[in-house]
Amino acid sequence: MAAETRTDETDFGEVSRLKDRVFESVTLAAALFGIVTLAVLLVYVTVDAVGWLDWQFLTSPPHPLAEEAGIFPALVGSIVLMVLIALVTFPLGVGAAIYLEEYASDGRLTRFIQLNIANLAGVPSVVYGLLGLGLFVQLLSFGYGTLLVAAFTVSLLILPIVIIAAQEAIRSVPDSLRQASYGMGATKRQTIRNVVLPRSLPGIMTGTILALGRAIGETAPLIMIGVPTTVFGVPNGLFAKFSAMPMQIYTWSSYPDTAFQYGVVSAGVVTLLVVLLSINSIAILIRNKYQTERS
Amino acid sequence: MSRDPSGWAPRSVSRRDFLAATGVAGAIGLAGCTRAASSEPKEVNIAGSSTVFPIAEAVASDFVQEYPDINVSVSQTGSGGGFSNFFCPGMTDLNNASRSIAEDEQTQCSDNGIEPIEFTVGTDALTVVVNPEADWVDCVTIDELRQIWRADGAERWSDVREDWPDEPFEFYGAATVSGTFDYFRETVIGEDANHRNDYSATEKDRTIVRGVNGSPYAIGYFGFSYYSENPDAIKALAIDNGEGCVEPSLETAKSGEYQPLSRPLFTYAAKESLADPAVEKFVRYFIEKAATDLVSDVGYVPITEEEKRKNLDRLDTALEDLA
Amino acid sequence: MSDATAPDLSRRSGQNTREFAYRAVFFVCALLSILTTLAIVLTLLGDALTFFAEVSPIAFLTGTTWSPANDPVSFGVLPLITGTLVITFGAAAIALPVGLLTAIYLAEYASDRVRSVLKPAIEVLAGVPTVVYGYFALVYVTPALSVVFPTISTFNALSASIIVGIMIIPMVSSISEDAMSSVPDSLREASYGLGATRFTVSTSVVVPASISGIASSYILALSRAIGETMAVTIAAGNTPRLVDLTDPAGVFLNSIQTMTAAMVQLGASDVTGQSLAYRSLFAVGLTLFVITFLMNLISEWVASRYREEYR
Structure with a gap:
């Protein structure tokens, strides 16, 4: 690949060396631009959250006075929602990936499904919100803004990502293992169950968990299915109204008082990012554990 | 992401977990059909x-x-x-x-x-607000408000009073689904005209505070609460209903002096x-x-x-x- | 798709039925993706068609006033489309050059170690929730911009564009870098052999050779910017207005409304209504879906060309 050329690079005169150096600096600056900007913003928001992000904030319901405001219902709502989404997407995503990788022939239908999945991954999340509104709220009458509707809607949204990740993991299982299994007289089902799935499971889990990280930050679909502006208690059933952290942050972000702008909302943002970071760390831990095991 | 080919020894099962997960997901689906059965x-x-x-x-x-x-x-x-x-x-x-x-x-x-x-x-005392830098205005009449907020009304401050700056208005108002919008339209605009629609409309009053705070030529209206939360960020206008200028406040709203906008x-x-x-x-x-x-x-x-x-x-x- | 196929060694027919049942279950899972697409299309079309029975599609697509609930109601989507274009244009001005240069750095300059750190770090930009970006734009970016542009509004297209631009950098850089890495080394070596510097190799060999991959990444990134919702809703405001091209500063420094923001505004209050405003939500949604879906398809098609070029 590109890396190989680096070693046998020619060292012709210094004529255009300067231009090369300048260009390298420019590309490096570009590569760092986004990261540095984000890092600065994160430092700002973390500094602003200091003094606001405390036990009281994590355990209280929202309140119009900044000192008494808390994120508890939204925090619980987000976690419950994520568990439900995992339960829906994991079996469906893995099932679809198994079909596409292990069963499907390389025909028209398969290519169509594949293209379709790639396209679904690019549909704006607000459109999935309309799907949830039209299908689950209006047609199936699951109630506007309920936990169940939100779980189904966001599940459909991240399903393509889960399928693609699971496919990659399954594809990375060497064919020699499958052939060995068949050689022992195993059927296709037995091979999938005993060889393919166990070996690709860490990859699948990593992909699913990363997709959940995307799910926990989604706001637009929740607004479209009518999740209430503010919820003061924790959900007590699948048909209960609930709130989620990004939803609460959206509500708070329109509060003009500086105590909210540079205090409560910052604390909410940091809470959301910490939960997101923990989810992603779990995914990375799983990946690293199995990567070391195999060496 | 999932770049982990060959390696660690395969463990058996995973089917049980898989079926368990599928089962729970199915149960959730079923729950949809049995809504009536569950306790409210x-x-x-x-x-x-x-x-x-x-x-x-x-x-x-x-x-x-x-x-x-x-x-x-x-x-x-x-x-x-x-x-x-x-x-x-x-x-x-x-x-x-x-x-x-x-x-x-x-x-x-x-x-x-x-x-x-x-x-x-x-x-509430429905409050008309401007940017704190707008030192040219402290009090408006209902008639002027109508001129500013009706459809095809004033576009620039100078259209209303000549000594006001020759700058375009930036409008922040309540969305049409809002009771504030209805009340404002009823009491200020009246039957004969429509409320203008080239304004930034929101049902979140706090958005209006932010908007008006951000530009010197903005004007907006909303519930008093949002003003009292931010008295330094925005300036409330007194209203002249023919009997002199009255500032919006809890007192004037309670006493009924702040007319016609207390509600x-x-x-x-x-x-x-x-x-x-x-x-x-x-x-x-x-x-x-x-x-x-x-x-x-x-x-x-x-x-x-x-x-x-x-x-x-x-x-x-x-x-x-x-x- | 796995090349290993199971030899047909089965003796019992029960085994076969079970094998078939498994296959069927997995097939249904895969089919679900097609059902999702169908459901999206049908849901959008259903209400959008009811809407278009009352408002002609021509009036919808060419109307210049968007006022879905305020008398006199008017459903001209052009202000929303131009609003979306403003954001997309602004975001592209940042993400396209920055993303391309980033890809060049990663593919041509960075050592393996640097790349293994830098690449996932850049990917993080796409992983931050968009509502957080919106908040950043509103409370940190806009105040910073007001130092340079004192007349900037609290809600403005500029800060939203910048933040959306940053958000989509990884879409450009990742796909472009993949394309650049698949350019055969023989091309680079030939160029180095002629005495070219890395600058020349990057700009005259690698970039032209991977142009279809870069184009594909550009289209995908723009499609993402068009569909971006929360950041623009929070930071760019809710003023549906036709863009006045004679006043470019005014376009970026003031509040606009994008298609997505209009959908959120309608969705926040009208989600259960059976009103015309409620149906207009689906008409806008359909417009957005068609635009992004076409762009994704084109991107996929362009990308498949570069995959073929070097294989």
Whole structure:
């Protein structure tokens, strides 16, 4: 690949060396631009959250006075929602990936499904919100803004990502293992169950968990299915109204008082990012554990 | 991501986990069909006016700490949006409103077998605000407001008064689903004209504060609460209704001097919902708290003891009817 | 798709039925993706068609006033489309050059170690929730911009564009880098052999050779910017207005409304109504879906060309 050329690079005169150096600096600056900007913003928001992000904030319901405001219902709502989404997407995503990788022939239908999945991954999340509104709220009458509707809607949204990740993991299982299994007289089902799935499971889990990280930050679909502006208690059933952290942050972000702008909302943002970071760390831990095991 | 080819020894199973997961997912799907069978969760659902929202938010926040097993949710949909889309179709128990329920909304409700019961929860001084840097204006007449806010009205400050700057207005107002919009249109614009529609419309009043605070030539209007929260960020205009300029304040609203923009705030309960003890408890709590400092803390005039008694009478009558 | 196929060694027919049942279950899972697409199309079309029965599609697509609820109601989607274009244009001005240069750095300059750190770090930009970006734009970016542009509004297209631009950098850089890495080394070596510097190799060999991959990444990134919702809703405001091209500063320094923001505004209050405003939500949604879906398809098609070029 590109890396190989680096070693046998020619060292012709210094004529255009300067231009090369300048260009390298420019590309490096570009590569760092986004990261540095984000890092600065994160430092700002973390500094602003200091003094606001405390036990009281994590355990209280929202309140119009900044000192008494808390994120508890939204925090619980987000976690419950994520568990439900995992339960829906994991079996469906893995099932679809198994079909596409292990069963499907390389025909028209398969290519169509594949293209379709790639396209679904690019549909704006607000459109999935309309799907949830039209299908689950209006047609199936699951109630506007309920936990169940939100779980189904966001599940459909991240399903393509889960399928693609699971496919990659399954594809990375060497064919020699499958052939060995068949050689022992195993059927296709037995091979999938005993060889393919166990070996690709860490990859699948990593992909699913990363997709959940995307799910926990989604706001637009929740607004479209009518999740209430503010919820003061924790959900007590699948048909209960609930709130989620990004939803609460959206509500708070329109509060003009500086105590909210540079205090409560910052604390909410940091809470959301910490939960997101923990989810992603779990995914990375799983990946690293199995990567070391195999060496 | 999942670049982990060859390697660690395969463990058997995973099918059991897989089936378990599938089973749970299936059960959730089934739950959809068996909704009626499950016990009704204790919920109070509220939608409606963003003007009343701070009162509802404060009341609900205190309420759930006293009754942690009851889940309260509040949506900001605007008074009208709340009535026609949530309350009258029977989807919410309470609807906050910054104006009385309209006739067509009454009809829609009774068509669906919903009987709204009105409770007064405070008094507001609808406030017209400008940027603090706008030192050329302190007081406007209702007529000037009409000129500014009606369709095809003034485009530049100088169009209204010649000594005002020759700069375009930036408009921030309430969205059409909002009771504030209805009230403003009724009292300021009147029947003969339409409210302009080239303005930044929102049912979140706090957005208006941010907008007006951000540009020197902006003008906006909303509930007093949002002004009292941010007296330094924006400047409230006094209103001249032919009897001199009157500043919006809790006092002038209470005394009735701040005319015609002081107005009562309501919450409507569906009579049928009051049969649910959770809703009844919440409404009673709401009425009690509406007479306390909790309302003035968020920037409105609390109801008087007299109003509170009337509210409670109305609640008790409704409950007797149900029983 | 796995090349290993199971030899047909089965003796019992029960085994076969079970094998078939498994296959069927997995097939249904895969089919779900097609059902999702169908459901999206049908849901959008259903209400959008009811809407278009009352408002002609021509009036919808060419109307210059968007006022879905305020009398006199008007459903001209052009202000929303131009609003979306403003954001997309602004975001592209940042993400396209920055993303391309980033890809060049990663593919041509960075050592393996640097790349293994830098690449996932850049991917993080796409992982931050968009509502958080919106908040950043509103409370940190806009105040910073007001130092340079004192007349900037609280809600403005500029800060939203910048933040959306940053958000989509990884879409450009990742796909472009993949394309650049698949350019055969023989091309680079030939160029180095002629005495070219890395600058020349990057700009005259690698970039032209991977142009279809870069184009594909550009289209995908723009499609993402068009569909971006929360950041623009929070930071760019809710003023549907036709863009005045004679006043480019005014376009970026003031509040606009995008298609997505209009959908959120309608969705916040009208989600259960059966009103015309409610249906217009689906008409806008359909417009957005068609635009992004076409762009994704084109991107996929362009990308498949570069995959073929070097294989």
